[in-house]
Amino acid sequence: MLRQNQAWQAWLVRLGCIGVVAGACLAIEEGHLLAADEHFGIPQVKFINEQVTSGWSDAGLQPSAAATDGEWCRRLYLDVIGRVPKAKELQDFIVDSSPTKRPEAASRLLGESYEDDYARHWTDVWTTILIGRDVANQEVNRAGMRQYLRRSFSKNIPYDQFMEELVTATGLNANMRGVEGFNGATNFLSGKMEENGAQATAKTAQVFLGLQVQCTQCHNHPFNKGKQNQFWEFNAFFRQSRALKKSAGDLRWVEMVNEDLAGEGGNPEEAELYYELRNGLMKVAFPVFVDGTEISKNGYLPGKMADGTEYGINRRLEVAQLIKASPLLSKAIVNRMWGQFLGYGFTKPVDDLGEHNPPTHPELLDGLAEQFREQSYDIKELVKWIVLSKPYALSSKASKGNTKDDPSLGEKPRFSHFYLRQMQAEQLYESLLTATEADQAQGEAAAKKKDEWLKQFVIAFGTDEGDDSTTFNGSIPQVLMMFNGDLVKNATATGKGGFLDKVASAGAKNPAKIDALYMAALARKPSVKELDVANLLMNARKGDAAAALQDVWWAVLNSNEFIINH
Numbered sequence: 001m002l003r004q005n006q007a008w009q010a011w012l013v014r015l016g017c018i019g020v021v022a023g024a025c026l027a028i029e030e031g032h033l034l035a036a037d038e039h040f041g042i043p044q045v046k047f048i049n050e051q052v053t054s055g056w057s058d059a060g061l062q063p064s065a066a067a068t069d070g071e072w073c074r075r076l077y078l079d080v081i082g083r084v085p086k087a088k089e090l091q092d093f094i095v096d097s098s099p100t101k102r103p104e105a106a107s108r109l110l111g112e113s114y115e116d117d118y119a120r121h122w123t124d125v126w127t128t129i130l131i132g133r134d135v136a137n138q139e140v141n142r143a144g145m146r147q148y149l150r151r152s153f154s155k156n157i158p159y160d161q162f163m164e165e166l167v168t169a170t171g172l173n174a175n176m177r178g179v180e181g182f183n184g185a186t187n188f189l190s191g192k193m194e195e196n197g198a199q200a201t202a203k204t205a206q207v208f209l210g211l212q213v214q215c216t217q218c219h220n221h222p223f224n225k226g227k228q229n230q231f232w233e234f235n236a237f238f239r240q241s242r243a244l245k246k247s248a249g250d251l252r253w254v255e256m257v258n259e260d261l262a263g264e265g266g267n268p269e270e271a272e273l274y275y276e277l278r279n280g281l282m283k284v285a286f287p288v289f290v291d292g293t294e295i296s297k298n299g300y301l302p303g304k305m306a307d308g309t310e311y312g313i314n315r316r317l318e319v320a321q322l323i324k325a326s327p328l329l330s331k332a333i334v335n336r337m338w339g340q341f342l343g344y345g346f347t348k349p350v351d352d353l354g355e356h357n358p359p360t361h362p363e364l365l366d367g368l369a370e371q372f373r374e375q376s377y378d379i380k381e382l383v384k385w386i387v388l389s390k391p392y393a394l395s396s397k398a399s400k401g402n403t404k405d406d407p408s409l410g411e412k413p414r415f416s417h418f419y420l421r422q423m424q425a426e427q428l429y430e431s432l433l434t435a436t437e438a439d440q441a442q443g444e445a446a447a448k449k450k451d452e453w454l455k456q457f458v459i460a461f462g463t464d465e466g467d468d469s470t471t472f473n474g475s476i477p478q479v480l481m482m483f484n485g486d487l488v489k490n491a492t493a494t495g496k497g498g499f500l501d502k503v504a505s506a507g508a509k510n511p512a513k514i515d516a517l518y519m520a521a522l523a524r525k526p527s528v529k530e531l532d533v534a535n536l537l538m539n540a541r542k543g544d545a546a547a548a549l550q551d552v553w554w555a556v557l558n559s560n561e562f563i564i565n566h
Contacts, residue, residue, distance in 0.1 A: 107384070
């Protein structure tokens with residue numbers, strides 16, 4: 001079989017389906033091009049367009065041409081629901097001549113008919129943000145975390161409520177049969193309470209405030225205003241909480257509880273903690289928010305005395321209310337979501353909004369954050385504003401007027417063209433299943449199957465922050481998986497009733513069959529050059545259409561263009 005020959009495979013990828021070359025997509029259908037002043041009557045989209053356009057003018061940049069319908073549709077599906085569009089979904093969008101088809105498509109993906117796809121994708125995204133990809137962490141129950149996230153994204157709960165539920169959660173982190181008290185939100189902190197909740201402190205500040213405070217645990221930050229006392233004053237909000245490890249037979253789970261805090265001095269009325277300076281001196285800390293707001297030093301949880309007098313305070317609930325009131329909450333999520341859809345946030349890294357790291361577009365960041373608050377922290381509304389904006393609708397091909405706009409070289413992003421980026425591992429997994437019309441498991445069974453596939457790429461660093469990373473970045477493990485992995489083998493199988501069998505046995509002519517492969521994977525038709533290569537394959541296969549289609553399909557799936565969001 002020709003597909004097994006490595007030299008032949010390399011030739012196919014090089015000549016038959018090069019897809020994205022030097023930032024240029026070879027899409028050939030034209031479709032709807034976004035006009036410069038088009039914002040679909042949405043004031044927030046108009047605001048984005050005005051701010052970004054002003055930035056182009058200030059930097060002396062000219063934007064790239066608009067993306068074709070196929071390009072825009074493909075990136076919309078990848079970014080909003082985590083997979084490429086099905087062939088029919090793509091075709092329906094392309095043939096639609098309505099001037100409002102883009103906002104209608106965005107609303108459709110954010111609506112009830114795609115609720116499960118939307119919740120699945122954002123559960124993947126936020127599972128990684130909140131607990132990482134390390135499936136071996138015994139103090140985190142991934143199924144419990146996903147169950148909470150799926151419910152949250154299905155209901156589209158307001159983002160400030162989402163934050164509060166995660167930061168204040170108590171109960172069991174796993175859904176144990178016969179044991180009451182399950183709360184999947186507890187998994188955000190259940191694996192971060194060792195060493196007096198140092199990880200809980202750092203991750204809460206990083207995710208919900210956009211502040212990198214982990215470096216100040218042991219000393220003042222050498223390059224910014226972060227002070228050691230600020231870390232431990234923020235840490236004091238988590239000192240009433242404990243993660244209790246429990247078991248029954250082979251089952252393991254964690255219970256997050258709140259309890260009275262006596263403090264390290266043994267006085268609950270002023271429940272202090274101590275931390276050590278680099279010179280060995282000990283300093284005292286009480287709960288103080290990042291903006292300097294102090295709360296009661298009392299370590300008792302809320303209660304009533306015999307005479308009815310109320311006393312005590314729930315420190316995690318207090319810090320959640322302070323985060324809600326902080327302008328950093330909306331700025332942090334706007335910055336994160338912008339980076340999710342445009343490839344780069346207004347700051348790098350996306351979760352560092354400290355004074356030492358000014359944003360590229362401060363007025364845009366502040367304005368969007370304010371309007372997001374006014375829209376009751378509605379994540380779907382924020383998504384709609386971004387995907388309907390002009391920078392999101394631009395081609396990924398840089399032009400002579402914006403070649404300097406290249407953040408990969410250290411330049412500040414100006415968003416004058418769409419930045420190429422590789423799919424996330426989860427997106428590739430779902431896209432392979434979608435493009436090949438494979439039967440998919442549902443719910444937690446599907447998630448566990450995906451976890452097993454993802455394990456081959458995960459590297460746990462074992463740092464104080466519990467960091468992990470993946471080798472899913474064009475490295476050898478990914479290349480080998482794409483060339484020879486079971487997922488791609490199944491995707492290119494020619495068995496009865498499979499995707500390739502359906503295409504091969506259709507009554508269409510060979511060019512139409514090749515079209516079907518390219519549309520399913522790349523959201524476009526093949527170029528003349530690619531059709532010529534397909535004809536060469538047909539000749540080499542002596543008219544065996546199924547075998548030739550298999551070779552082309554393997555090459556398409558292994559092209560740069562398939563694995564890149566462009």
